[in-house]
Amino acid sequence: MVGITKRFPGVVANDDVSFEAAEGEVHALLGENGAGKTTLSNILTGLYRQDEGEIELYGEQVRFHSPRDALDAGICMVHQHFRLVEPFSVAENVVLGDHRGAARRFVFHSSAIEKRVEELSTRYGLAVDPKARVWQLSVGEQQRVEILKALYREARILIMDEPTAVLTPQEAEALFGTLRAMAGEGKTVIFISHKLHEVKAVADRVTVLRGGRTVATVDAEPATLRSLAALMVGREIDVARPLEQPRRLADVRTLEVDGLTVAGDRGELAVKDVSFAIREGEIVGVAGVAGNGQRELAEAVSGMRDIRAGSVRIAGRRLRGGDPREAIRAGVGHVPEDRLGTGLAPSLSVTSNVVIKTYRRRSFSRGPLLALRRMREAAVGIIRRYDVKTPGPGTPVRNLSGGNLQKLVLGREFEDDPLVLVVAQPTRGLDVGAIETVHSYLRDAATRGVAILLMSEDLDEILALADRILVVYEGEIVGELHAGAASIEEIGLLMAGGGSE
Amino acid sequence: MKLERRLEQPWWLSVAVPLGSLVVAFGMMAVILAATGHDPVETYREILDAAFTGNGAFSATFISATPILFTGLAAAAAFRMQLFNIGAEGQLYLGAVGASWIALQLGDRSATSTPLYVVAMCVAAGLAGALWALIPGVLKAFARTNEIITSLMLNYVAGLLLTYLIFDSSSYWRDTSTLQARAFPQGKPMPEASNWPTFGSEVVVPLGFVIGLATALALWVLYTRMRFGFEVAVIADSPRAARYAGMRTRRKILSVMAVSGAIAGLGGASQIGDFTYTLDGSTTGLQAAAFGYTGIVVAALARYNPLAVCLVAVLIGGLQNAGYTLQGPDFPSGLVGVMQGIILFCALGGELLLRYRLRIRRRSSAHGGSGPAVEPAR
């Protein structure tokens, strides 16, 4: 790809980006969130069209007008957010849209396709049942379906976009093995990530992107984590984890969860008999692969999901469950993982979103009438205090960037003086600067005495922030560790279901 | 040529685009007229004359505009929360039933105070309309049943109810006093005192229209300055965020449907009190007028703003009035529906320009293209 430029309203996602990858190579695209890696790969797969620049495939210039062109050229991508059709079976998903050979026939013969899928899955170590419906599969299995799609189409270039976000450390190792095997067969694998140690583990060469531009292309062997980090961020950062002294905490239990059992979306039990407590000012991190019950746990504590059995107590007061208003009144703040879809109303202004939970209070409404000016003042206050970059309090929140959205939500929750704060995936998709800011806000809140329940798929984040770590697997707590004593390997093992002796 | 989502909306755009789409619609209409052998300019002049400028035209326009003012407000009230209440038609009928019932009751008790009649009819009509709207409301809130179909089906049921009351029963509403009335079914005439007053002499404004204006103002305040409206806005934008914030979505569905139905019911009261002075059960009268569906057109064109609904109702009322007046060999029936449809289509198309901007891409190199100053990627 040479000189690729892509603009979106308000931002240049790719600015004169160039890089090349060879046959039989695993080439990593490294950059922090927002550096332009996904946009670049979307251009390569035909989903977007570049504004300027050219793509050359095997020496010949190509122009993609649609994803079909890219697929025909042998380029397949496994996205961060899977492009699967959930009600369909694995086989149906694998063959979808394929118009070569066997699938060209008008009538659809599922058995032949299922057989081929089985062949491929055994050959590459991607175990999955071709007849299963995708919605029944785990996230790791769904990813395998995505890879099978590429293999079925005999892709020559495979792009993996942040694949390990949903895997345990062990599953990630297995994936790397599969990718290296594919490269060994002469395929080209492009590995997009912001995780330094992964890139170093699997790639042959690394291209670093920063702020929409290419910074450098280096060989993976001789590079160190430190040098890669420096390229990625533009300055030297300390990659080692600072060792922290365990903090002194008051003995007041703000959040008590006892025997909590919660049902998931499909009626199955997502949280099974979970018990733990969080003290005033303590940060408890919940580690686990996505889909093991963290989301349901967070929703139960914040009132968005019914409690099937067990109890949740806030400062001694037991919650009925299933009622967000009750939880809010009890002093539970909630920073949901879906910022713009759940925590905020996207088309409404910053002001409206600031008072979205508190508009009934006497400070914001006189009887049924709204006190619009006071709401605006409150919003302006939060914008200032939490450094939310926005043209003004009247701006629709969907115009704000991810980092500012998160600062807004955090600011709103903090201002309400919660006793307990449930925080889910707080820094997903944010750049390093925003991540640091969010972490500092969370630490401040803890210092002020807020009990924080932190769910994160980013182990580094949990290790950096938490006082105690709970590991969930299949809805149960399988391990409890103190942050100082925890190691990534141990946590990873627990996350994958291997209990400690 | 590319479509990009707009980051913000300049205020003048929300007026320019609807006006622009109106102009485009009239243009398209002119083409169709010309193609079918009618002179567009002449037709438009006749419409203008019949709707506004001619003798007694404006008064007739108010007669057409009043019911659709109510149904337009009813639709706007519900659609603003993404509740597609298509049932204003039936809710209006029920309002008429309620209003005529209370008027007859008061008449039986020899009441003579017109203000009493007006208030009583409005209350009865509002209640009846609200209850009828709560059927799809309850089904939506508790069974998540699609309100479009349920409210629509109830329109037909309401129409059948009207016909039944007058034609196929000896109900309270039916006039059985004379032999002729028994042979050719019709509704009982309302007591003299229940006739609603009007205003003005050159241009006659019915009381119903004034009530409608007041309702529009009240609705506007409710939706922009009150907690009620705030909750509606949040639920409309993101039901998940509303639940997250602890809002009672189900209760809101019920109350919005009730408000919407009540307003449509008021339209029914106005029909009785302002215009017909009896309950009309025939399939060619009230049931053929399609007030409810026209109200949806009005609301959509007014972009669900209650104050704009008032203006649009007068415009569309004028159009409809002209349609009735001019009907004949020269002026095809069905033209009104076609015009309304085209206006709506153009308005829908115009919506696009409000949300997106058209960017013309130049194939040249380097920094082509206009647009806002771009900063480097975040």
Next chain:
Amino acid sequence: MNDTLLVVVLADAVLYGTPLLFASLGELLAERSGVLNLGVEGMMLFGAVVGFWTTQRVEGASALVLVLAILASGLAGAAMAAIHAFLTITLRANQIVSGLALTIFAGGLGLSAYVGTELGFSPDLPARQRLGSLDVWGLADLPVLGPIVFDQSALVYASWIATLLVGLYLGRTRFGLNVRAVGEAPASADAMGINVTLYRYVHVLIGGGFAGVAGACYSLSISPGWIAGDTLIGGAGWIAIALVIFAFWRAELCLVGAYLFGALSALPFALQARDVEVAPEFLYAIPYLMTIVVLVIASTGLSKRRLGAPAALGIPYVREER
């Protein structure tokens, strides 16, 4: 035996249910691709007018004229659907309002009436052609089955074939798989190289074609002739939309539902013919009330996701959005 209430009602159920079947199959195709088209009533009426016009104006052998009329009504319906398709797919307008606008535009007070009066139709105009029942293999006199199965018009038999074809198409062909993907997860389908826009346009247009043919059922078969306003169809278009939900978006169940509602529509006449003393309004109201009941049953308790509604129904698909 063939005069009993049951047989007569069932035979009429098929007759009245056929337009419902065509219309719901068409709407099914559109909705499977993710586009909700509420303009069915308008499309049916316009199809009815155009079909009728064809029989009045075109000279020729009866069968040929009727075939042409049916084709014409299908094209008419598709033409109306094209407006909705353009607005909702290309211009990304709100599908509900657009569908309603189409109903108003094409409906009994709009284009259909316009065309009707322009062409000089009136209720007394005698129909020059009508689709009579075909006595299939001479079995029309068989007990019970005869009048129901073997004594129906060609459109009825065509509708059975259509049901079969639509069902097979969606379930067993590659294109059917693709369109289902477009309706469930357009982003995934797009990423797999399927042209979402094309599939949606095609299916909405075909849906309109079916609706037009459904309208022709009325003006050419059930009540040949032309009545201004919407009493010709009387809400059948809306019932068809409800039918799709009732049928969990499956073609076979559309057939069952259509005949069920056809029976409910036929009941009032049959009862009246037997001098049963019930106020007709109650009977006429039954199909509408049944629709509501059926809808409530269909929406409660079920996880809509697993058993029916295409997940992307009603949402415009935008590929390049930040």
